[in-house]
Amino acid sequence: MADTGYRNDGNASDENVGHPTIDDYLIKDPESFALNLARMIEQAGKAAAAWAEPREKGLKNGDADEPLTDMVRTLSQFLEFWLSNPARTLEAQTRLFSSFLSIWTNSIRRMAGETVEPVAIPEPKDKRFRDEDWVKNPFFDFLKQAYLIAGKWADDLIEKTDGLDDHTKRKAAFYVRQFVHAASPANFVFTNPELFKETVAASGMNLVNGMRMLTEDIIAGNGDLRLRQADYRHFRLGETVATTPGKVVARNDLVEIIQYAPATEEVFKRPLLICPPWINKFYILDLTPEKSFIRWLVAQGHTVFVISWVNPDARHAKKGWEAYIEEGILFALDTIEKRTGERKINAIGYCVGGTLLCAALALIVKRGDERVKTATLLTTQVDFEHAGDLKIFVDEEQVRALEAAMAKDGYLDGTKMLGVFNMLRSSDLIWPYVVNNYIRGKEPVPFDLLYWNADATRMSAANHSFYLRNCYLENRLSRGEMVLGGQEISLRDVGVPVYSLAARDDHIAPAPSVFAGSRCFGGDVTYVLAGSGHIAGVVNPPDRRKYQYWTGGKPEGAYGDWLNDSQEHAGSWWPHWQEWIETQSRKKADARHFQPGDPDLIDDAPGAYVRMRI
Template sequence: MTTSDDGGGALGHEHLDKLTENLRKVEALSKRLMEVMSHKTTHNPALNAPNQELFTRAATAYWSQAMQNPAKLLEDQIEFWGKSVKHFAEAQQALAQGKLVAPEDPGPSDKRFSNPLWDSHPYFNFVKQQYLINAEAIEQAVAGVEGMDAKEKRRLSYFAQQIVDMMSPTNYLATNPDALEKALETEGQSLVQGLENLIADLEANDGELVVRLADEQAFEVGGNIAASPGEVVYRNRMMEVIQYKPSTETVHETPVVLFPPWINKFYILDLKPQNSLIKWVVEQGYTLFVVSWVNPDRSYAEIGLEDYIEEGVLAAIREVKAICGVEQVNAVGYCIAGTTLSMALALMKKRGDKSVKSATFFTALTDFSDQGEFTPFLQDDFIDGIEEEVAEQGILRSYIMSRTFSYLRSNDLVYGPAVRSYMLGEAPPAFDLLYWNGDSTNLPGRMTTQYLRGLCQRNEFCEDGIKILGETLHVKDVSVPLMSISCETDHIAAWKDIYRGVQQMGSRSKIFIVSESGHIAGIVNPPSKKKYGHYTNSDLKGDANAWMEGATFHEGSWWPRWEEWLSKRSGKQIPARDIGDSDHPGLAPAPGTYVVAKSKA
């Protein structure tokens, strides 16, 4: 680490004075920090960690195993002790010999430890190596626990990993060479700016720490993102329906109505022209309508899945049919809105309603028999806590859901950004995707409970059926021609789980696709990027592994394949439609008013 401009080993007086001055600023800012923390918004403590029963069961299983096989316990302990003592002895020996160098073998690569000092500086290398030894010991201890339920073991592994990630030396100033170097280079200004960033994030979220991932001043919804031209042509308490302006002289007769998830906002599909699915669909010659969901406040406490179906999906389809003068539409549902679309289709089947000609699902789960990476949060202790939270607040506040998603990728979405912002004093990047990720929404209390209990825990839609709007709905009742797009590395809706649900759907015409990449990048994958490919296989009789073994890989985006399928179900070409009609005048320019409403408690 350089400590002076001329490469010398000591700070000059001017630099030392400046550093001292900035450290005084840190002290003053600390008082402001304490002030904002004293007014911190509270939430149900059960949402912070699993109840103690999980750790009690783990400890009981561990010690029971130790009593039955003490040699195994001693073996694990001695291995850990041996590595730690050997590591310390080697460092002591190097010091005694005056060799202040790190060992030749720096250990496994990890992007958290990209600074060369982690490998070349004896102090930082010692800290890193001991952390890795400790992490390995914890991981081995958890992996070796026997006699626990598989779900409980999965939860134990997740929370143990959270401890390992939190304790990384990169997360602490005294053991982070990047932060220490930056503090000296900037004469402490980076620490001042970092604390300013921390306090700003706390103040913006009523004392709750939500790390800002993107520069919020760099984007304007309806300005440089979500800027495709269109008009809101219908509005009710649940949604706005946006009709997009045609860009071709003729269009397919059958319109497309797209339902995005109401967890986050629809403009992930319209960030910028280069990767806008909305713009691309319009350019292919379709009349496109997109739903923009309301961001609910406490007055929406009793809104349930039935309201999202009746006043959302069914209302949008009804109004689109009226505007276009058609009997059928092609419907698209993304994530939770795809799950809801599938239930709506089952309800329409029961009612004899044939308004949907085909359905497309983007990363939409219907079979929740395997809870995947959300297993730690879908057990009774957490859901009991959520029920208590929504009973008190009326809604599941946006930061709680946002925090849950972030901790599934904690190093990338929590600790890494926190280090850059709070210890290095860097401004968050001007990254549209991360801006959208931070523009989160609340969830109605009743709907949250229905989803977590009825679908996630009891898997009612695929088991005995879920009772909604006077009908018992089952996945087998989804009988329209359909295409389902899943994503290979999706940690929110795993492709194998989506596949199981599609297999159970009653349609005689089903196409299943697996796109490369994850929940967002696998869907927002324009052909012009030539980035991610996709897999296809028409044989859906076997399990997911058999499907993938027999699948064909295709270079490039799945968008053109979907459009070719969609065009065959979209009727003849007609002159491009004007926006709205006499009964549906323009209420506001796209992207509408609901999308710009911020989360409120």
Template sequence: MSKSDQSEVNTLGFASTTMELQKNFKQVEEIMANFAKSYEHMDLDPFNLMKSSAEWYAALAKDPQKAINANISFMQKSMELYQQSLTNLLGGAVATEPVITEDKGDRRFKHEGWEEQPAFNAIKQSYLLVSKWLRDQVQGVEGLDEHTAEKVEFFTERYLDAMSPTNFAATNPAVIEKVIETKGANLVHGLKNMLEDLETGKGELRSRMTDTSAFKLGENVATTPGKVIFQNRLFQLIQYTPSTDKVLKRPLLVVPPWINKYYIMDLQPKNSLLKWLVDQGHTVFVVSWVNPDSSYADTEFADYLTDGILTAVDVVEQATGESEINIIGYCIGGSLLATTLAYMKEKGDERIKSATFFTTMLDFSNPGELGVFIDEEQICGLEKKMSESGYLDGTQMAGTFNLMRANDLIWSFYINNYLLGNDPRPFDLLYWNSDSTRMPAKMHTWYLRNLYLENNLCKPGGVTIDGVSIDISKVDIPICFVSAVEDHIAPWKSTYSGAKLFSGDVHFILGGSGHIAGIINPPAAGKYNYRVSDQLPEDPEAWAAGATVVDGSWWPEWDRWAKAQANDQVAARNPGDRGMPIIEDAPGSYVKRTLNDINPVVPAAATDVAIQAADAPPQAAANDVRPDDLTAIKGIGPKLAGILNNSGIVSYAQLVELGSDGIKQHLLDIDARHARYDTSSWPEQARALMA
């Protein structure tokens, strides 16, 4: 701050502005008081921190020397800082050697005032010293179990993030500078922003990260040309329009996570992974999951497998006429994919010939920072909350991820929107990040317990799907894993452990950056580098040391690997070429369902019926047999329903009459590969549907 600026502060007539600010802040106090009164029933300790803190304090009390050492060090450094700060203030200059400095990656103190002005430099160093003192108190405490220790350390860091001097107007030189520049208008406008966000969040402060009005799906995000060719209760399937005359014979199915929406892979043409894949000659299909509401409360993880991926595979085969398919799974979509591959292996279904996993954990023994949110008490709390609504609200999931990077995803917007009084800027990635999805209660509970809490997926037979024992180690098709070195959601060493579960060849690629930027890294950007190797020693550090390092994006590396599996080409395929119905243009309607849309999805009747088999014309059903939707029976997908229709089985009554063994034999008479279908429950389901 210059001397002229300081003089201006002294001469500013702040009386009227101060009175107005006091009125506004009084209004905020009243709002927060009403909020607290209205939500007295709210669980204010959802992470069970009181118990963890008590355990930490008890353990620390047994080792007083640790606290004594931390206090002595803190006092010595504080005295050193006091002497230095006094000298700097008297001399008007900052010492060249500070007592303590922030980490290189800490962007909170980038304003020059933190270095050039002695008072703010002293504030910053005081904060850093207190932070170090508190970390010394909570790290490495003997007598704490590992999970409690991790939880205490994690939330101590979040507390320190919140207490940063950058988050307070009186101790942030950038904010004071803005106050002088705007005569305090930034604080007034920031207060208005806060009140708007409180109103939008219905009493909960949900800071806007971006100007959401600047984006519209299908117009300036998610614009890759394509068509929705199938939909059921769980997903829409998009087939993208080819951009090359020839395409690879094997189609490519992409399975995104349902924790968020698929268009992270299709934000803008310049960074769209889906468009790039199309341009490389792949016939690309992508699953667009529904944003579920309370009517999906009983939807299971198994439903995402049978009515999700398996159904999508049926549709891709129908749309292309190809029985050999390549597939990609991203994050939890990859966890589902691995489960599906093991399921298909057990069933003798060999249609998927290669699989790729983006930032996917299969071994959850070391889940990273997400592990602090997973224990019996917290899951029970979530189950109780989900039992009331039938789902986990998307804002809670988003809040968890934001908390893991609080300075970047919470406090930076708090400073920008409220203290500096700026309006959020348009940013496509943050628009996607704010477009949250809900989780069906039953599915989410199963997922948290079986994968995170009990780590059952990596154990042979640890989980069972529709009576099928899941053993990933039996999957022997070519596998490619793509992970990111700075990923805090799926730590790369954990994904590496999962890659070693397969019995076939595994190609492991380790890209730069994190969970999103490490995957959405187009070649034209020229960013980061990646490591790659087909050799997977036990130690991931040994793998990293021995892997080849290549500059730039990993996308071309993956494309070379995929084409090495099979590079035969055919004429380009367009959506609808084989008689598939064109429901609507991409990106479809399911992806447009926001958290404010809570009406259940009811697929149009014309798109929720069985799809005719590609290899046979439809046969007329008997006039005295009433046609039914066979896909309503769990285990019968659209392709199989079409096969049954073509063979004359069109009603629930016929299935009941045939019985389980009769249906099995009927399918075997059509094709021996149909032995993979479990028909044991079909007659009973058909009888129930007839009631």
């Protein structure tokens, strides 16, 4: 084994270390390389034209500039602190330059044959620097360490900035993190040894293919980049995803209600209603047959009904939470009662669908409507005091700007929310695909979850505005101050048993936030913590034997104390939930099969509304 000059940097395995080979970086066919560079430039011009055309025609306005305006406004406050005091600025610069000097000195000592300790080491989970030349080659090693040092230095600056309120500091940290991710040397051909070697080996053809894909993605986004994260051609609704047999049994202007065919001779007497988020489409719970939560529920003997929200347009501009409750949840409850004759129903709400479900329960209990007997909340927040990273985008100025933009069309374009969700995890959902698609020139692989993620939905103006103001900005639901139907509603009035599932690594509905919200209800709450994040923590079939979940006492006191006292269980939380729901009612009935000639059978699942694209 050749010596790298480092004792152990934790990033390169023993079998990969050795002296760098210059031959990998030499262009073998200059003529082909030059020709492909010309083709790349031609394709880049087409990409630029695709971006400019809708703007020249007036089809794009300045609404998209608001996030940039907020970023400039936020970072200006951050910079003002450091630039207003020359001594403080000099001290910060000295720290950075001192670290750079240490890296430079180490590089010289390495080339002289000494063994030195690296100044900066990537995190073990950081996949960007796995090529052996990030260690073996002094040039790329210097770039890597300088980048890591600069990123940590920027984080430290944010932490040490006084005079910023918590929200502004959190925004500043987020925007700085976006710059840091974007500036990674792993994102560029000439600063990434792996990309450089691939480009040389392909004589630059990878860049030609990448620019072609970039053009296609800008055209697909009507002048904005619509980053492809998977090969979507492998997925078709009703054929490869969302395949659980069922029928659309009711429809109005806002929802379709899907009833799924039974898979057992007997079913639980209580039907089960699922209220998914309207921000995404319901079939995250009915992906491939192997991952389908809905198919699993049917196999356990549940009669499952699901709300499939319409993809709203200008016609739905004024439909707010009251409409989504009346025409969505209550319409579904009426449909279930009509179809099954049952007035006792179990309900599941996922993410913001769970938030809406809780508000609906608090509202209808005032009317004496007690049809919902249990509520299961999957990664659902009702207390937004310590909400997730989405709170970065919610303050009075940003909400007012968003409301003004929505007023023009009556809705928020789905690509805007898709972009926000991708930014929250840009190191996972943006830059790896930028590198793979537009530099490597490779098509992304088929991935059902990312196919669903890209199938974005619009948000009606009234609905989205009510949600942002009443939940994120003013936290009215948890305080008993939300007004629906002319009445103040309180979650204390919701006395049914609640099963509240959080996910340990959830960045949208953080586990401590879900834990805090569990104390808002008037009845018994079973709090369960799943491993992984907002999606994988929920969509975790038992057969996959992945992750784990924790159970413990009542959600009282501090979240950390509950977690310390909890018990860890291997695998999926699904069977645990099934045991819980059976303790509420084990009564069975004959399977509810569809009858020929039934006038309520409108369409086959997954229905028409889920197929509506932005």
